[in-house]
């Protein structure tokens with residue numbers, strides 16, 4: 001069964017969503033968390049597609065009317081170009097601000113590829129966004145997504161970031177099309193796009209990260225170690241970013257997506273049978289299966305006793321060991337809607353760590369391309 005599942009996960013040339021259903025059926029009949037778009041359409045933004053943080057509708061209307069001066073614009077899917085204010089460059093010439101929905105759409109086009117992993121670059125785009133943001137330390141006041149320091153050594157070559165070059169290189173195609181976007185904006189937007197396009201919640205996003213330099217690289221060791229089974233390790237890492245226990249568990253739900261790679265982290269295998277669709281199945285699997293230590297030559301990890309096709313890291317198992325963490329695992333396993341809401345908020349916060357935005361910066365809600 002395990003090899004059948006792996007074969008299907010890796011080689012099926014079905015569409016992402018059909019592949020997922022096939023794999024779920026092949027691995028075990030009890031993947032109750034399987035979502036299809038027919039029954040649960042992805043959440044989509046309603047009304048105005050870009051809202052301004054904390055501003056009254058009247059102020060927005062006035063600013064929108066004078067968009068040329070104030071730099072505000074709205075997105076309406078399917079309409080002609082959004083109204084975008086012009087920005088004067090230092091040379092005095094007018095420069096058109098970016099249409100971020102177009103950037104989003106260009107990233108979305110890069111997601112699916114039957115020859116890569118389980119058929120999507122979504123999981124690795126999300127991991128890039130998270131690793132570029134998760135270096136933030138609120139006490140030191142540095143790190144985070146703003147300077148996109150993963151372009152430089154030592155961050156680019158640190159073991160925690162092994163494999164992320166694949167995502168950075170692929171996203172260069174978008175950078176080539178939209179050279180004005182900063183790398184930090186591009187990577188975090190790719191994280192937003194990946195979650196949404198894989199059926200997850202709408203994540204609010206702002207632009208404004210600026211490209212830094214090598215000297216802005218944060219110290220090594222700020223990202224979590226998957227081999228650490230003690231809940232305190234997860235707390236130490238995420239508390240310094242400013243997250244609480246509930247947010248930590250919500251963020252870990254991203255492990256519904258993607259897989260571990262022998263040649264990157266040393267670990268091996270997917271957490272769920274649907275690694276290209278965003279669901280609460282990380283939590284249902286964690287709770288619903290019996291996890292036993294895998295007997296192999298690699299680092300300590302767990303496999304599901306029944307099919308041996310799914311995995312958990314020692315750090316994932318820590319979510320079951322700790323009473324407070326487990327409480328949230330149980331809540332999210334039962335209530336996918338609550339998980340989606342909490343994940344969206346925590347991811348927005350994560351992607352903004354260490355960033356300074358203009359007081360009136362726009363908050364975008366992008367329309368999924370499959371909506």
Ligand code: HEM
Nearest residue numbers: 123124127130224225226251254258259260261264265315
């Ligand atoms: C205690 C916290 C965490 C630990 C120890 C951890 C560890 C890992 C490890 C070891 C991998 C495998 C990398 C590889 O071999 O390619 C991985 C993959 C992944 N992680 Fe995490 N992670 C954590 C938190 C998060 C968070 C907060 C997110 C996003 C919000 C996230 C998203 C992902 C995704 C999407 C993948 C799959 C990447 C792929 O398929 O290429 N992780 N994580």
